[in-house]
Amino acid sequence: MTIVTRFAPSPTGMLHIGGARTALFNALFAKRHKGKFLLRIEDTDKARSTPEATQAILDGMAWLGLISDEAPIFQSAREARHVEVALAMVEAGSAFRCYTTMEELQKRREAGEAKRKEAKADGLSDEARASLRAEADALLAPYRSPYRDGAPPPNPDAPYTIRLRAPDADTITVRDHVQGEVSIKSSEIDDLILLRADGSPTYMLAVVVDDHDMGVTHIVRGDDHFRNAFRQVPIYQAMGWNIPEFAHVPLIHGPDGAKLSKRHGAQSTLEYRDMGYLPEAMNAYLLRLGWSHGDQEIFTMDEAAAVFDLSGLNKAPARLDFDKLNDVNAHFIRAADETHLLHLLKPEIAKLTDLTDTVETRLKAALRTVKERGNTLPELAEACRFLWDSNSDNLNKKARKALREDGLTHLSNLRITLDQSESWTIDALQDVLESYCAAHTLSMGQVGPPLRAALTGGLPAPDLAPVMTWLGREEVLARIDKHLLA
Incomplete structure (x- = not known):
C-alpha cells in the first residue's frame, strides 16, 4: 500500500503555525514511507x-x-462529484x-432551551423537574428526521x-494513533446534512469524498476534528469505502496553557x-x-524524515515557547552556510x-564569526552594525x-604602531596589540577599551584583531583619527 497523506486548509485566513505543524507531520510521514503528500484547498466557503x-x-x-x-486540489471544483x-x-x-426546514429546526432548538430553562425554576417537584429535563433533552438531542423512514x-x-441516515448500530468506533480506540453511542450522531437545500455539498460530505478519491490512507490533523471522525466514518461505511487511519494531534497552547491566540504573539x-x-x-x-524521538531535541528535515512515525505523537497539548524557538533558531543560524546566511541577512541589513x-565585503569576511551573536536575523543584523557604523557621535x-x-594617549600611540604594520592579517594585528602592551607594561584590559570605543562606539563586537581586518586599514585609521582630532 502506498501511504498518502494530505493537508487540507481553508483559505479563510493565513497559514497559522498549528496548520503548518499539521502539514509538516503529514509531509514527514509520507516521506518516511516513500508515499505521497498532497494539498487540498477547502474553499467551499465562498463568502470567506x-x-x-x-x-x-x-x-x-x-x-x-x-x-x-x-498540484493542489481545490475542493470547490469538485462539487459535481460530491453531489454524485x-x-x-x-x-x-x-x-x-x-x-424539514431550518426554521422548524430552530423552533425545535428554542423549545428545547425553553424547557431546560423551565426545569431550573424554583418551586418545582423533583418529578416535574425531571420531566421537563427529559423533554428538553429529547428536543436538543441529535436530530433524527421524521423523513428518514419515507x-x-x-x-x-x-x-x-439530503441527509445521512445515522447508523443504527449501538456504537461508532474510531481507532486513532493518538487518542486510542474510542467509541460513542450512535444516538449521539444526528442525520447530518450532506447536500443543502440549494444543492451545495456540506463540509462533512466533501471531506470524505475528496479523501477517498485522492487515495488518502492516513489523516493526521488537529484533535479539534476528532468529533468529526465519528460523523465521517458512517459515510465511508455507507459507500463501502476503506476508512483511513486517523491521528488527531492535540492543539498548540500558549505559554500560559490557554488555547493559542493572537495575544500570545505571532x-x-x-x-x-x-x-x-x-x-x-x-x-x-x-x-x-x-x-518526540528518543532524546534528540533538534532535527533537520532529512533526519526527521528518516525516523518520523505516528507512534511518536504526544497526547498532551504542547506549549509555545519563544525562548526555546530562539535557541533552535540560533542553532540553525550558526550551522548555516555563510553564503546562504548572507542571502537571508541582506534584507535585514x-x-x-x-x-x-x-558593507557586503565586510559582512562576507565577518559572518563566520559574527553569526554566533544573534538568535534571529534582525538580532544578527544589529550585531553587525559596527561594520558600517562606529557610533562615534553617540558613544x-x-x-x-x-x-x-590615558585612553586617548594609548589610542594615539596605537595609531602610529598600526599604521606602520606591514601586514593587515589577524595574526599580524594581534602581534601589534600584544607587542604594544608588552612594551608599555600594560594589559589588554587597559589598551583594548579605547581602541574598541574608537572602532565601534562601544557596540558589542568580537575580538579587536578580527574587527580591524574586516574594517580594513583605511577605515580603522580613519575611525581612530576622528576621535584623536575631536
Whole structure:
C-alpha cells in the first residue's frame, strides 16, 4: 500500500503555525514511507475564502519547504462529484431527502432551551423537574428526521436537503494513533446534512469524498476534528469505502496553557519569517511541539524524515515557547552556510544601512564569526552594525570613559604602531596589540577599551584583531583619527 497523506486548509485566513505543524507531520510521514503528500484547498466557503488567503497558504508552505507531490486540489471544483456521491447514497438507502426546514429546526432548538430553562425554576417537584429535563433533552438531542423512514413530502415542490441516515448500530468506533480506540453511542450522531437545500455539498460530505478519491490512507490533523471522525466514518461505511487511519494531534497552547491566540504573539507562519526565523528552525521547532524521538531535541528535515512515525505523537497539548524557538533558531543560524546566511541577512541589513559593496565585503569576511551573536536575523543584523557604523557621535557611557586622557594617549600611540604594520592579517594585528602592551607594561584590559570605543562606539563586537581586518586599514585609521582630532 502506498501511504498518502494530505493537508487540507481553508483559505479563510493565513497559514497559522498549528496548520503548518499539521502539514509538516503529514509531509514527514509520507516521506518516511516513500508515499505521497498532497494539498487540498477547502474553499467551499465562498463568502470567506479569498485568493489572497490561498496565496498566503501556498507562500507559507513554500517558505517551509512543504511542497505537495501533486498540484493542489481545490475542493470547490469538485462539487459535481460530491453531489454524485450524495445521490448514490440516496439510491442505496443510506441517505434520504429531508423536507424539514431550518426554521422548524430552530423552533425545535428554542423549545428545547425553553424547557431546560423551565426545569431550573424554583418551586418545582423533583418529578416535574425531571420531566421537563427529559423533554428538553429529547428536543436538543441529535436530530433524527421524521423523513428518514419515507414520510411523504409536505408538497411536491417542497425544498429538501439530503441527509445521512445515522447508523443504527449501538456504537461508532474510531481507532486513532493518538487518542486510542474510542467509541460513542450512535444516538449521539444526528442525520447530518450532506447536500443543502440549494444543492451545495456540506463540509462533512466533501471531506470524505475528496479523501477517498485522492487515495488518502492516513489523516493526521488537529484533535479539534476528532468529533468529526465519528460523523465521517458512517459515510465511508455507507459507500463501502476503506476508512483511513486517523491521528488527531492535540492543539498548540500558549505559554500560559490557554488555547493559542493572537495575544500570545505571532500566529501567521509568514509572521515568523518576517521576525527573522529560518524555515529550517521553524520546522525543527514545530516538529518537537507534539512529537518526540528518543532524546534528540533538534532535527533537520532529512533526519526527521528518516525516523518520523505516528507512534511518536504526544497526547498532551504542547506549549509555545519563544525562548526555546530562539535557541533552535540560533542553532540553525550558526550551522548555516555563510553564503546562504548572507542571502537571508541582506534584507535585514538593508533596513539599517545602504548595502554597498564595501558593507557586503565586510559582512562576507565577518559572518563566520559574527553569526554566533544573534538568535534571529534582525538580532544578527544589529550585531553587525559596527561594520558600517562606529557610533562615534553617540558613544555609550563605557566608551566615553575609555576615551579619556590615558585612553586617548594609548589610542594615539596605537595609531602610529598600526599604521606602520606591514601586514593587515589577524595574526599580524594581534602581534601589534600584544607587542604594544608588552612594551608599555600594560594589559589588554587597559589598551583594548579605547581602541574598541574608537572602532565601534562601544557596540558589542568580537575580538579587536578580527574587527580591524574586516574594517580594513583605511577605515580603522580613519575611525581612530576622528576621535584623536575631536
